[in-house]
Amino acid sequence: MKKLHIPVEHTKLANGLRVVVSPDHSAPFVTVGVYYQIGFRLEPRGRSGFAHLFEHMMFQGSENAGKMEHIRLINASGGLLNGTTNYDITNYFESVPSNALERMLWLEADRMRSLKVDDENLRNQRDVVKEEVRVNVMNQPYGGFPWLDLPPVAFRNWPNAHNFYGDFNDLDAATLDDVQAFFRTYYSPNNAVLLMLGDLEPSEAFTFAKRYFDDIPAHALPPHADVSEPPQTEERRGEVEEKFGTLPALAIGYTVPPRTAKDWYAMAILDRVLHGGRAGRIHRQLVFEKQIAIGTEGGVDVFDANGPTQMVTQIYHRPEFTSDATIAAYDEVIREVQEKEISEDELAPVKVKFRADYYSMLEGGMGSHMPRFGLMHYLACFTLFDGDPDRINTVLDGFMAVTPAEVQAAAKKYLVPRNRAIVARRPVNAGEAR
């Protein structure tokens, strides 16, 4: 087995900004990202959807780069860009030809230093975000399933349990003061990591980082918010009406151990035994063998969560099977993995696939237009959550060392009813197209 080694260098500026660099001269591009340790979990109460709306505002103008200048400058440098809002992080990133590295740092520093937006920008982006919610959730079959459906059923602590895309009333209530307050509270260099990957010289990259970011003042961050969940004592269930789709669907979520737990690795491997595509036990039994389900998918991204998180299975099942019958068949799969240790013959291939998926994620992870997105993403998570970007080269060892007994133990401990939530999507038009 050939061992992959990713070169990683890192430093911290005086203002607390962490800087991580990974050179790779195989193609003349660089991917640059800034990750802030703030996501929709910690958006203000009464302002659901705000973290995401705020992410849009970060493209609306900063002191020296007015509205659309970020986008125009990146496109005109030959690059592509995006930003995403997640539970615990918000990221801004671009892939550009490597001669544009310094310009990207200028842009990212300008918007870390200053956000210069007005009411019209806010009104405009509020409209855009509403259309985003309509196109992705309200006007699509299975829109928001299960990522918006499960948290309010599974969790009790508001940070974990609210509507992350935002109620329209809350979006309407957001003001420019909210925007600037959020910026002042969380968008500080000591709450962020800057990543530069690709065709660059580390010493030059660090020089640029210092040139553009060093004088951005740090400020005190708010005390760490408590996002923990009260203990769960029984299974939780919910139902959502499916307006368009014709098949009933189920989402079953189990809360997984935190990234600091010893059985974090075993849980991730267990996830792949169960999900892991068409060879996974759930798809094989429910779709191929019993033919109760038309499709299943699921899994957990253990790397990018830093708070209560679930392994989620989605099952789209035939209407002639009730949801109870479907859950019973699912429970049989769960029981098997709890009662009988999995064989080495099953575990070894699961680990190979885990390794392969890790490589694919590092290489791309967001389509070929954003090379090394995954490498950037994992480096950011390891830096912000674990304080250790070098974990990129060692984390696989932990997964490769998981034993059958540990997988079984994780199944017994976590795959229990009092650790799970189930949401059913019930079609209004079962069995026929609208």
Next chain:
Amino acid sequence: MTTPIVATKPQHSSPPALGPERPVAWPKRTVRTLANGMQVVLVEARTFPKISAQLFFRSGNASVAHTTPGLAEMTASVARTGTATRPLRRIEEDLRRMGADLAAVAGADSSAIGISGVAEFSEGLLEMLADLARNASFPEEEFERERRQRIEGLRIQRTTPDFLATERLRRVLFGKHPYAIVAPKEEQVAAYRRNQLEEFYRQNYAPANALLILVGDFSSEPMLAQVEKIFGAWKAPAPAQQKSPGPPRHSGRQVHLVHLPGSVQTQVLVGNLAITRGDPDWYRLVLANSIYGGAFHSRLVMNIREQKGYTYSPRSGISALREFGYFTVHAAVRNEVTAATLTEMFYEMDRIRSLPVTAQELESARSYLSGVFSLGVATQEGALSQLSTVYLDRLPEDYLETYRARIHALTAEDILAAARRHFDSANEQIVLVGDRAQISEQAALFGPITQYDAQGNRV
């Protein structure tokens, strides 16, 4: 939190200039045609210990559209569910053992089996590819299961606005040409017979009809020898090519409204026939499209998203199929601004047909296309996709190497000419998917309306 957050220094007030552009080393490739007619393209990409392979056959759903629509797609789905020596479960477990993902799909012009996995298993991965391409057994039970899944999938597709819009536009633009049909009807899937799949497979999954592209962590010479060993003995003739009736010509704008009751948005899709990649105008049109609506900083996105907030992701594009290409503009907008959106789409179209673009727009768009094109080489998936464009469309061998220079050589006059020729403003076909009670009055402003339901029936 009392520190002032704005602390701009003079050196920060304008963006630094770009450094000198670094050369792009396009992947060195080995291109061979085996004695059995199979074309092979090998590219070394050694950063990650992975390999990606795609085996194409130059026959897709268009070749069966008039007899059994969607049969190529169904053939691909079932071909991966069993071979003479491997039942379904064994196939899936073998793939996992090699860390592999597999996809078997068919588009209008081709069918493809793609596999990617860990490089140390490249021999096994190629053997799997060959097994699926040559020895598929089409198990009865898997065929019935896949058929049922396909029918359920079609029902859900028929509730998805962008699918319905594309389906209708293709019908309108292509008329009696096979490209008119993007998906079969339920009853057509229900009528497939297993031997039709076998027959499509036997006729089209043939080495003389095949293109194999391999990108990954390997050395080309030994890899070529391995490909020869695994695929060399396979003999079968290429299928006969078919002639199809040409697409219709449209005169004047027409509106095609697909009624979706309860829709909280309108899916707007406007289009006209354009050109394929082999056309001398191709690069000009690509650049014109990029300025019109093909990029985030394009005029259309600036206008209807960043100024007016009508929509989240408006875009224009050129779809190049093998025989014909077409130009489209799309946006999902709130119902009240359906007419306003169309007005702006046509305004921007007429503007780029009337006046030359500015020097800054020209420069930005050229750099954008050139830079984004070069990003494609940085991943195995990206390289594979670029190479498949070159070899499936039979473009010149130096297409990748010369693309950037060709883009940089274009002028504002080129863009004006291409926009006038290929953005057919006066004759655009307008598809609207939404609730007719909310939008038909607005739709009527743009031309005569024909209405359909989600099943494609006229209402």
